[in-house]
Amino acid sequence: MGANAQIKERANQQRSLETKNKILNAAEELFSLHGFYGTSLRDISALSGVRMSLCYYHFGSKEDVLQAVVDRRADAHQQALLEPLNAYKEQFGDQPIPVDALIEAYARPIMERHLSCGNGWRNYTRLMAHLYSESAHLEPKVQVHKYDPVIKQFFAEFRRSMPHANEPELHWAIYFLRSSVINMLLDTQLVDDQSAGLCDSGDLAQVITRLKSFFSKGLQEP
Amino acid sequence: MGANAQIKERANQQRSLETKNKILNAAEELFSLHGFYGTSLRDISALSGVRMSLCYYHFGSKEDVLQAVVDRRADAHQQALLEPLNAYKEQFGDQPIPVDALIEAYARPIMERHLSCGNGWRNYTRLMAHLYSESAHLEPKVQVHKYDPVIKQFFAEFRRSMPHANEPELHWAIYFLRSSVINMLLDTQLVDDQSAGLCDSGDLAQVITRLKSFFSKGLQEP
DNA sequence: GTCTATAATGAGATAGAC
DNA sequence: GTCTATCTCATTATAGAC
Structure with missing residues (x-):
């Protein structure tokens, strides 16, 4: 292969990557807003500006597009989740990590x-939350549940920080925390509406503060 | 109209009602499992055993079927939600209702x-939960949010029971409670999986006990 | 009220020229 | 890699006989 051909191939790969990302960005948004079945490849094509046939060329099928959307950020998201946890582990060594620090490290x-x-x-996290209710119908075609090991690690740390709590009670508490986070990711505006605007689920500092203060009360030792 | 004709009409109305309920039952199940867009009228027709054209005759469109499913149990559900609350109001009179009683009255x-x-x-409650994430795309064609006034009444009682709590904090706490209940309605098995079967989200007594003990801790006066 | 048949649209997916 | 054109099928919805 000549030098010219190599340059051309590089350019093609670059363009291919850009096209793929355009598709994935549009799919991410639409799937997260309207669900998998509420979104057609035509919608994705229209929003991304990429011809429909290219979606098939690059991914194969609608389900494959969803899988690619899920996979694209999965590793980065897992890393982001474990990073503060590991930092705390290092910081506290053999000592248990305070509960409110664990809540923050998770949320x-x-x-x-x-x-x-x-x-x-924003779209990716909303999609992940959305998929919890759609996944039953989507699997086994699409692999979605990628964060179970992360939850396991968090549970182990909560356990270490609360040695006297009984196991089921601790599981329920962490589950309630997860439920609340998942619900916020759906952007349902439930708390904003309920409080007539007094609470703002779009305010990161407020959200973290409220999660920490509420759930650390529930997660105290008896 | 003769007596014979009247009897015939009664029988027809009866049959009509049965057909409608067959359709609504199937729609309720499928919508709640696979969402509005994940369910076709063909699926509903197949599961109910009622011809597709009858769905249109009785309701008009797919959206109208959903609306009818939502409406069918709405009043009964509202009543069921307010009944224990009103019973407690009567019982405690001017005294504030204990927080854990309020949690139970809601959940x-x-x-x-x-x-x-x-x-x-089961299908109806699952559907209501499901619609929180789908409603943005469904409205204004389908009217779904029917429980806001109920939440308002519960909030007022929580307020009375916790006069010193600040307003936003109380809203967030009740919202976290709602999130957890909503998530359980989706039957995602999150807590069962997370605990490897140690917790059972299908056990009513267990669910109520855990909700009460956890959320009453978070809802204590400072 | 119920049935059959069918219209009309939109969906996922593919073929083949460039 | 990209485009146009098209296929095939499932979907919502309707018309008209009984």
Whole structure:
């Protein structure tokens, strides 16, 4: 292969990547807003400005597009979730990590991406939440549940910080925390509406403060 | 109109009602499992055993079927939610109702219908939860949010029971409670999976106990 | 009220020229 | 890699006989 051909191939790969990302960005937004079945490849094509046939060329099928959307940010998101946890582990060593620090370590990376890292991350986190209710019908075609190991690690740390709590009670408490975070990711405006605007689910600092103060009360030792 | 004609008309109305309910039952189940867009009228027709054209005759459109499903149990559900609250109001009179009683008054009617009143109610409550994430795309064609006044009444009672709590904090706490209940209605098995079966989200007594003990801790006066 | 048949639209997916 | 054109199928919805 000549030098010219190599340059051409590089340019093509670059353009291919850009096209793929245009598709994924549009799909991410629409899937997260209207669900998998509420979104057609025509919608994605229209929003992305990329011809429909290219979606098939690059991904194969609608389900494959969803899978690609899910996969694109999965590793980065997992890393972001574990980073503060590991930092705390290092900081506290053998000592247990305080409960409110654990709550923040869990909630902040998620809510931060949802609220202050741009539309891409906002759509991605919303989609992840949305998929919890759609996944039953989507699997096994699409692999969605990628964060179970992360939850396991968080549970282990909560356990260490609350040695006297009984196991089921602790599981329920962490589940309630997860439910609340997941619900916020859906952007249902439930708390904003309920409080007639007094509470702002779009305010990261407020969200983290409220999560910490409420759930650390529930997660105290008896 | 002769007596014979009247009898015939009665029988027809009866049959008509049965057909409608067959359709609504199937729609309730499928919408609640796969969402509005994940369900076709063909699916509903197949599951109910009623011809597709009859769905149009009785309701008009797919959206109208959803609306009818939502409406069918709405009043009964509202009543069921307010009944224990009003009973407590009567019982305690001017005294504030204890917080854990309020939590139970809110959660039990919902979770009871979800877990121990048969498949119809189970599907209905699951659908209501599901619609929180789909409603943005469905409105204004379908009117879904029918429980805001109920929440208002509950908030007022929580307020009375916790006169020193600040308003936003109270709103957030009640919102976290609602999130957890809503998530359980979706039957995602999150807590069952997370705890490897140690916790059972299908056990009504367990669910109520855990909700009360956890959320009453978070809802204490400072 | 119920049935069959069918219209009309939109969906996912593919073929083949460039 | 990109485009146009098209296929095939499922969907919502309607018309008209009984």
